[in-house]
Amino acid sequence: MNEKHILGISGGRDSAALAVYMQHFHPEIEMEYFFTDTGKELPEVMSFLGKLEGFLGKPIHALNPDRDFDFWLAEYNHFLPSPRTRWCTRQLKLRPMEKWLEKDLANGTIVHSYVAIRADEPQREGHQSTHSNMHVHFPLRDAGIDRKGVIDLLERFGVGQPDYYQWRSRSGCTFCFYQQKIEWVELHDRHRDKFDEAVAYEKTAHEHGSPFTWSQGESLLEIVEPERQAQIREDYAKRLARLRSKQRRNPLAALITEDVDDVYGANQDTACDVCSR
Ligand code: SF4
Incomplete structure (x- = not known):
């Protein structure tokens, strides 16, 4: 049976810590790292990804959407995405990942997806499996790693945190509507x-x-x-x-x-x- 192990890197500290954790504690797993690039990312995110790639010694595949933000904005009649109509996440983040996995899932490959939910976020569910061949895992939560643990991991392994945390809470699009x-x-x-x-x-x-x-x-x-x-x-x-x-x-x-x-x-x-x- 074919198996594939994937870990989505967002440019934030939790997914970076998960990648570090998996590489260190589960080197036997042949992990594929990916990043869904909306084309509207902060420069700090892109430089952090470069640093993380150096640490992992592996490429982080950029999954580019086949149609960009401007295309979808026009499709949605130029209505900006918002927390209530989050077409951006669907079209620019989820769709490229689904397309990337489409063939594998269809041909019976078991896809293991590792998601960065921490131990101090029990209320979060993370990405749910949308296919019977997709299995979702939460290693940080299972290992009891909380926010402090995430930061410790990144510091201990010399990766550090993305620079944007000095002024912004999260990665994602430069114009994300979740900003304060x-x-x-x-x-x-x-x-x-x-x-x-x-x-x-x-x-x-x-x-x-x-x-x-x-x-x-x-x-x-x-x-x-x-x-x-x-x-x-x-x-x-x-x-x-x-x-x-x-x-x-x-x-x-x-x-x-x-x-x-x-x-x-x-x-x-x-x-x-x-x-x-
Ligand atoms: S970061 Fe914000 S704007 Fe970008 S896809 Fe996610 S929710 Fe939408």
């Missing part, structure tokens, strides 16, 4: 071309009658108005100070990092499970 306002402000500062591209998409959507903006309640240009920017930065600084003071009062519960999500207390449901593990 402060992340848009940072995108504006750090990757002006990507920010401008997101503005252009928003403008086209508006011209086609879409009422939606990338960020709820205001356009990107409104977000980066000097007064609004200052307000967003101030709000972030206050929340961060609150978080740090809480940690000082309870050092046992102290976080080892302070992601934007920690500061805003983002519910895990608001994260893109498929794109940003």
